[in-house]
Amino acid sequence: MTIAHEEAVIDSAAVDAIFAEARTANTFTGEVTEDQARAIYELTKFGPTAFNSQPLRVTYVRSDEARARLVDTLANGNKAKTASAPLVAVLSYDTAWAEQWDNFLPEYNAPKAMYDAAPDLAASTGNNNAHLQAGYFILAVRSLGLAAGPMTGADFGAIDAAFFPAGDQKSFMVVNIGQAGADAWGAAKPKFSYDDVVRTV
Numbered sequence: 607m608t609i610a611h612e613e614a615v616i617d618s619a620a621v622d623a624i625f626a627e628a629r630t631a632n633t634f635t636g637e638v639t640e641d642q643a644r645a646i647y648e649l650t651k652f653g654p655t656a657f658n659s660q661p662l663r664v665t666y667v668r669s670d671e672a673r674a675r676l677v678d679t680l681a682n683g684n685k686a687k688t689a690s691a692p693l694v695a696v697l698s699y700d701t702a703w704a705e706q707w708d709n710f711l712p713e714y715n716a717p718k719a720m721y722d723a724a725p726d727l728a729a730s731t732g733n734n735n736a737h738l739q740a741g742y743f744i745l746a747v748r749s750l751g752l753a754a755g756p757m758t759g760a761d762f763g764a765i766d767a768a769f770f771p772a773g774d775q776k777s778f779m780v781v782n783i784g785q786a787g788a789d790a791w792g793a794a795k796p797k798f799s800y801d802d803v804v805r806t807v
Contacts, residue, residue, distance in 0.1 A: 633787030
């Protein structure tokens with residue numbers, strides 16, 4: 607039992623499943639149902655983003671043809687993981703996220719002009735907030751009792767060409783999803799302590 611378990615408002619088993627004992631899986635088994643895939647997003651969407659912008663887009667890869675195209679874009683060490691995972695998600699951000707302003711923040715669109723005038727700012731905001739949502743996505747996977755294997759070892763330009771040729775989305779992460787398979791984890795890696803990374807000013 608840690609101070610995190612003691613202070614959490616969720617039970618210790620949930621703390622362990624989502625945080626303390628959860629690890630990035632490298633092998634997978636089982637299946638991920640359509641209801642589970644939907645539930646992952648239904649949990650992810652509640653995480654906060656700047657202006658409620660929600661720029662994350664999720665592409666679930668199920669077909670053999672799409673899976674083969676995706677595997678071809680991955681670093682060699684990641685190919686087998688993705689080829690065998692029950693479900694794979696390509697996470698990307700909507701390059702025109704600000705055009706949805708009236709949907710995600712109705713009646714307050716004054717800040718949109720700032721992004722219209724600065725495409726680089728719009729891109730970085732979309733990218734940063736989609737990465738934030740990716741963290742929620744991983745926690746959502748874990749909360750359903752599934753294992754997540756997030757990866758950035760990929761040619762994302764090739765993924766974009768294969769899956770988003772219109773340029774309307776920019777990918778940044780691939781997440782394998784399923785039950786953890788045999789030998790899914792190596793030895794636990796060290797984590798920095800509170801005193802290593804936190805200061806109070």
